[in-house]
Every structure is written in C-alpha cells, then in structure tokens.
Amino acid sequence: MGLANSVITGVSELLREHGRIIVLEDDLVTTKNFLAFMNDALDCYSSDPKAFSVTGYRLPEGYLHIPRDFPYDTFAGYRCSSWSWGTWRDRWNLVDWDMSYYADFMKDEMARAEFDKGGRDLTKMLRQQKEGKIDSWAIRFSFAHYANDMRCMYPRKSLVQNIGLDNSGVHTKPNPRFVHTKLEDDWYPTRFSPAHVMDPRIATRFVTAFNGPLYPRQSGPFRGIKRAARKVASYGRSLPSFLSSFAFGSRSQVDILTVNTYQKKGGAARAAWRVFGGTRQIYPNSVYLTLVREDSDSAVWGLDGQSIRGKIARRFTRHEKRLLRRYSLREGSFFSPSLSQNPLRISLARTRPALVHLNWVVDGVVDFDELVALKRPVVWTLHDTWAFTGGCHYTGDCTRYREECGQCPQLGSSDAFDISRQLIQTKAEIYRKMDLTIVCPSRWLAEIAAESSLLAGRRIEVIPNGLDTDVFKPYDQEVARAHFGISIDECVILFGAQSLKDPRKGSDLLIEGLGKLKIPCTLLTFGDGNFCSQLPDCVRLHALGNIKNDDDLAMAYSAADVFVCASREDNLPNTIAEAMACGTPCAAFDVAGLSDMIDHRVNGWLARPFDTDELAAGIKWLTNRAQAESLRLAAREKAITEYDLASISSKYAKLFDELIKAADL
Numbered sequence: 001m002g003l004a005n006s007v008i009t010g011v012s013e014l015l016r017e018h019g020r021i022i023v024l025e026d027d028l029v030t031t032k033n034f035l036a037f038m039n040d041a042l043d044c045y046s047s048d049p050k051a052f053s054v055t056g057y058r059l060p061e062g063y064l065h066i067p068r069d070f071p072y073d074t075f076a077g078y079r080c081s082s083w084s085w086g087t088w089r090d091r092w093n094l095v096d097w098d099m100s101y102y103a104d105f106m107k108d109e110m111a112r113a114e115f116d117k118g119g120r121d122l123t124k125m126l127r128q129q130k131e132g133k134i135d136s137w138a139i140r141f142s143f144a145h146y147a148n149d150m151r152c153m154y155p156r157k158s159l160v161q162n163i164g165l166d167n168s169g170v171h172t173k174p175n176p177r178f179v180h181t182k183l184e185d186d187w188y189p190t191r192f193s194p195a196h197v198m199d200p201r202i203a204t205r206f207v208t209a210f211n212g213p214l215y216p217r218q219s220g221p222f223r224g225i226k227r228a229a230r231k232v233a234s235y236g237r238s239l240p241s242f243l244s245s246f247a248f249g250s251r252s253q254v255d256i257l258t259v260n261t262y263q264k265k266g267g268a269a270r271a272a273w274r275v276f277g278g279t280r281q282i283y284p285n286s287v288y289l290t291l292v293r294e295d296s297d298s299a300v301w302g303l304d305g306q307s308i309r310g311k312i313a314r315r316f317t318r319h320e321k322r323l324l325r326r327y328s329l330r331e332g333s334f335f336s337p338s339l340s341q342n343p344l345r346i347s348l349a350r351t352r353p354a355l356v357h358l359n360w361v362v363d364g365v366v367d368f369d370e371l372v373a374l375k376r377p378v379v380w381t382l383h384d385t386w387a388f389t390g391g392c393h394y395t396g397d398c399t400r401y402r403e404e405c406g407q408c409p410q411l412g413s414s415d416a417f418d419i420s421r422q423l424i425q426t427k428a429e430i431y432r433k434m435d436l437t438i439v440c441p442s443r444w445l446a447e448i449a450a451e452s453s454l455l456a457g458r459r460i461e462v463i464p465n466g467l468d469t470d471v472f473k474p475y476d477q478e479v480a481r482a483h484f485g486i487s488i489d490e491c492v493i494l495f496g497a498q499s500l501k502d503p504r505k506g507s508d509l510l511i512e513g514l515g516k517l518k519i520p521c522t523l524l525t526f527g528d529g530n531f532c533s534q535l536p537d538c539v540r541l542h543a544l545g546n547i548k549n550d551d552d553l554a555m556a557y558s559a560a561d562v563f564v565c566a567s568r569e570d571n572l573p574n575t576i577a578e579a580m581a582c583g584t585p586c587a588a589f590d591v592a593g594l595s596d597m598i599d600h601r602v603n604g605w606l607a608r609p610f611d612t613d614e615l616a617a618g619i620k621w622l623t624n625r626a627q628a629e630s631l632r633l634a635a636r637e638k639a640i641t642e643y644d645l646a647s648i649s650s651k652y653a654k655l656f657d658e659l660i661k662a663a664d665l
C-alpha cells in the first residue's frame with residue numbers, strides 16, 4: 001500500500017471505531033509514564049478548540065531550551081510530531097488528503113510564510129508530496145494543523161527517544177538536533193498549557209532548531225572577488241553599473257517594486273514590510289528591494305549581509321556622513337546629507353516594474369537617475385520629513401523647508417548655500433521629472449508636506465501604517481506578566497523605541513513624569529540602549545532589550561497597564577498602533593501625528609506638549625483599574641478599525657491600480 005496509505009487507512013479505521021488514537025513507530029523507546037501522559041493529554045485537550053494533536057516527543061534541551069519561568073509542563077507548537085502522537089476522530093477528519101488546497105496555497109506567499117513558522121522545510125515537503133517525490137501522511141497532517149489554526153501539544157521534557165538515528169534507517173540519518181542520549185524515566189507532566197498559549201521564546205527556538213543555515217557558504221573567501229574581476233575584464237563596464245548587474249543578470253518584470261533601505265530594521269522598515277506583505281497577496285509578482293536582506297525570502301532583493309559585498313556596502317553608508325564634519329556646531333539630530341547612490345546596491349535598472357513604491361530610502365539604496373529612467377509612476381510613503389527637506393528627518397521648530405532650506409539650524413550653519421540648500425535644489429530637479437504621488441501615514445505629516453517647496457501641489461494621500469491584528473492581539477495579562485516574571489499586582493508602565501537614547505523619543509521627559517507620579521511601579525522597556533538618567537526611587541526598571549519577535553512584543557504590550565510615548569515629534573509610531581491592537585491604552589504628548597492615534601480619555605491620554613505634570617496625571621488615570629476594561633476595549637477597537645493590515649493594503653492597492661491604469665493609457 002505504501003507508507004502514507006498504510007498509516008492513513010489504519011488510523012482512519014481505528015478512529016471510526018474508537019474515536020481517539022495513540023501512534024508509535026517501531027524504533028521509539030518511551031518512559032514508563034508515556035502512555036499515562038498521552039491518555040491524560042487526550043482527555044485534557046479533547047475539547048480545546050486550538051489543539052489538533054498531542055505528542056510525547058520534544059527536541060533535546062540543547063536545541064530547544066524551555067525557559068525556567070514558563071509555567072506549564074506542556075507547550076504548543078506549529079508543527080506536528082510523527083515520533084509518537086495522538087489525535088481524535090473529529091480532528092483527523094479535517095485533513096484534506098487529496099491536497100485540493102495546493103494550487104491556491106502555493107500562490108500565496110503570506111500563507112507559505114505562516115505555514116513555515118514550524119520550519120522552512122514544511123512547504124518544501126508539501127511540494128515534494130504533491131510532485132510524488134515523497135510518500136508522506138505526516139506533511140499533510142501537519143498542513144491541517146496550519147489550515148485550521150490549531151496546534152500540536154508537546155511535553156516540556158521528552159518521554160520518547162528515537163533509537164533509529166543510528167545510520168541504519170533509509171529515511172533518517174544521525175542528527176544531534178533530534179538525538180536524546182537519556183530520558184528522565186520518573187518525570188510526569190501535570191500542568192497542561194492551554195493550546196492557544198504560544199510562548200514566543202519557545203516558538204522562535206523551535207523553528208530555529210528545524211531551520212538550516214540562512215545562507216550557504218561560498219567555496220572560498222575570494223570566490224566573489226575573482227568572479228567580479230573576470231566580469232570587469234570581460235565587459236569593461238564602469239564599476240557602479242557592473243556591480244549592479246552582478247546581482248541580477250537580466251531585467252525582471254514585476255508588479256510593484258517596493259524600496260526601503262532596510263528590510264525590517266526600524267519603524268519605517270517594519271511599516272514598509274507589513275504593507276509589502278499585504279499588497280503582495282494582491283500583486284503576487286512583487287519585489288522588495290533593500291540594501292542588505294535579512295532573510296532568504298525569494299521576493300527580497302538585496303545583498304547578502306554576510307558576504308564581502310554586503311559588508312563593504314554597509315561601510316559605504318557611513319561614507320557620506322563625513323560631509324557633516326565641516327559643521328562643527330551641528331546638533332546630534334539625525335541628518336542624511338546626500339542623494340549619492342551606494343555603488344554596491346542592487347540596481348533599479350534590473351527591473352521593469354508597473355509601479356515603484358518608495359519608503360525610507362537614504363544611505364544610497366536608490367539611484368534617482370535610474371528611477372526617473374524607469375518612466376513609471378512612483379508612490380512615495382513618507383515615514384518622516386526627509387523627502388521634502390534639505391536632509392533632516394524631523395524639522396523641529398524650523399520651517400525653512402517651505403522655501404529652499406539653507407542656514408540649517410540642525411547643522412548650526414549660517415551659510416545660505418550649505419548642504420541643506422544644495423540637497424533641496426537637487427531634489428527639486430529630480431522631482432520635476434517624476435510621476436510622483438505622496439502617501440503620508442498621518443494628517444500632520446500630510447499638512448506640512450503640502451506646505452513644503454518640494455511637494456506643494458503634488459497629490460498627497462493619507463493612509464495609516466498597517467499591522468496584523470491577529471499577531472498584535474491582547475494576551476491574558478496574568479499570562480503575559482508571568483512570561484516576563486512580573487507580578488500581577490504591580491503597576492506596569494511600558495516604554496519602547498528603536499533607540500531609547502534618541503532625544504526625540506523623550507525618555508528624559510518620561511523619567512521626569514514618573515518622578516511626579518509618586519507611586520510604586522515597574523517601568524518595562526524594549527529597544528536598544530539604556531536610560532541615561534537616574535530613575536525615581538519608586539520605579540523599578542525591567543529592561544527587555546531589543547525584541548525582534550512580534551509575538552514577544554505583543555506579550556510585552558499585553559503585560560502593561562499603559563504604554564507611554566513621550567516623543568517630542570513623531571509621525572505615526574508603530575508602537576502606539578501595536579499597543580492599541582494589544583488592548584493597551586496609551587499616554588503621549590499632543591504633538592505631530594499622535595493626535596491621529598489617541599482619543600483623549602477614550603483609549604488613552606493626550607497631555608499638553610512637554611507638560612510632565614499632565615503626563616503623570618494621565619498615566620495615573622489610565623492605570624486606574626476602575627476603567628481599565630473599557631479603555632482596553634476602545635484601544636483594540638481603534639486598532640482594528642484604522643490600522644488593520646488587510647484594510648490598509650486594499651487602500652494601497654486601489655491607489656496603485658489607479659496610477660498604473662493612468663500611466664498605461
């Protein structure tokens with residue numbers, strides 16, 4: 001009958017008679033408590049709507065570490081196990097053994113990414129099954145877990161050892177990732193986690209254990225240099241154009257070409273990446289162009305960060321900052337001085353896009369002459385003010401962008417024809433040649449962009465940043481706090497930013513406000529860097545560092561009573577939208593784009609700009625448990641209504657369609 005049909009037929013027959021089943025392969029050795037645990041698990045999870053199967057096996061501790069503060073003896077995983085497993089008749093009947101979903105699934109990049117949360121090999125095995133290269137019931141069983149948004153429940157410690165990993169098997173070779181040399185025979189799980197509780201730390205380590213290296217090694221350290229030298233000798237091209245063609249040999253027809261300096265690092269990149277993911281479902285033949293890619297997604301074009309070229313490209317990004325050395329009185333604010341292209345970037349000339357979607361594009365990721373030469377409509381989503389200024393990313397009190405900049409206060413310059421004036425004039429010349437439409441995430445940014453000398457008279461649309469409200473969602477606060485080792489009785493205030501030391505983010509204002517709060521509280525923080533100022537005695541700091549996993553981030557928001565954004569100036573920060581999506585009310589100063597997000601005393605608190613007494617009063621009011629539930633519900637509703645990624649993506653798609661059709665007339 002073959003492997004798959006044998007298992008499917010046998011299990012189906014037994015489930016029709018008995019309703020539940022426990023399955024073991026012949027090379028598995030179990031502890032004495034295995035069978036009792038499996039029956040207890042089948043009893044416990046039989047009515048849990050998120051549980052699809054249970055298993056007695058888990059990866060060795062060295063490859064899958066379970067945090068000490070995780071409060072359960074079982075945990076949920078995206079991937080099922082075939083090395084001991086159990087399930088129920090109603091779950092088994094959900095499996096589509098004919099794989100009727102396959103064609104639509106393989107066209108959906110986002111769906112494949114979701115399925116591969118259990119490991120990058122899952123989609124590959126599904127393809128091999130469809131093509132007849134493997135004979136597997138397990139990959140189809142695993143897909144049913146994903147398709148029904150359900151989980152496999154694993155024990156904290158393995159009750160199963162596979163002794164077939166001795167190089168004697170046909171399909172399985174020795175691999176230390178899966179080998180248990182010893183089991184704890186007396187250990188017995190008693191604390192069963194609900195299937196919907198996905199600890200993000202365990203989920204990340206789980207998938208890391210299954211994933212191989214992201215980039216294959218080159219055969220030698222000089223392989224790329226030698227190949228480059230041969231190409232230069234052969235074609236005699238100029239260095240920049242040659243280095244661009246080095247990455248992609250021929251022009252590729254794409255739907256939407258999204259461009260951002262970073263793939264996912266930073267607020268602008270996170271916003272751009274999310275919109276790309278949403279619109280990619282509508283325009284499947286789209287490309288995300290970045291300077292250095294962060295993963296192996298085939299739709300991402302960028303340099304390999306571990307390669308010589310990638311490392312040199314990063315060095316080039318620091319080169320242009322040397323132009324600022326002549327301005328000895330320059331402030332510490334972020335200023336990008338030029339439009340020069342990085343010579344190692346992937347060239348825009350490698351593509352034939354229907355439309356180009358620019359985002360945050362400093363550090364030479366774009367050659368604007370190449371952009372003009374494409375002769376395609378350009379949508380530019382502004383994440384700060386750089387597109388219409390002489391180099392600053394936030395203008396502060398300066399309004400010289402309404403004219404032609406010069407005498408830039410951020411440069412400490414008294415020269416009317418300084419770098420800021422030169423850059424804004426260069427931009428004006430380029431923009432005149434472009435079919436350019438502007439998108440601003442906030443009304444504030446749209447208003448000041450319309451006042452600028454560069455963008456006045458241009459079409460400007462307001463479309464907020466989007467996020468996945470199924471990822472950023474409320475977690476039970478007690479579970480979230482247990483995740484971080486925080487007592488449920490504490491008052492928890494959350495503050496986060498890409499850089500906690502960035503003066504624009506206002507950590508000093510937050511600390512001043514906390515000093516006036518005068519109540520014991522825990523300050524939970526995420527982001528790079530540490531606070532420079534001394535915290536008040538009543539405040540206990542709990543620093544989480546840089547959180548890269550969205551599930552961990554959602555857990556942090558859910559653990560807090562309030563999220564504080566103390567920014568002096570901000571567009572439409574992802575942090576507030578994310579906090580609201582997790583049902584966490586927000587306090588902020590009423591500046592820039594923050595009034596778009598926070599409805600005063602409905603889902604948060606807006607204080608008079610930089611009045612720390614009023615900020616403290618707002619934090620105290622928001623942490624009052626009397627109205628906590630209504631605030632959380634209002635915050636979540638605001639996020640779903642205004643920032644849900646599906647809705648935001650459809651707004652972008654409508655704009656893209658309109659501009660593409662107009663350009664093709």
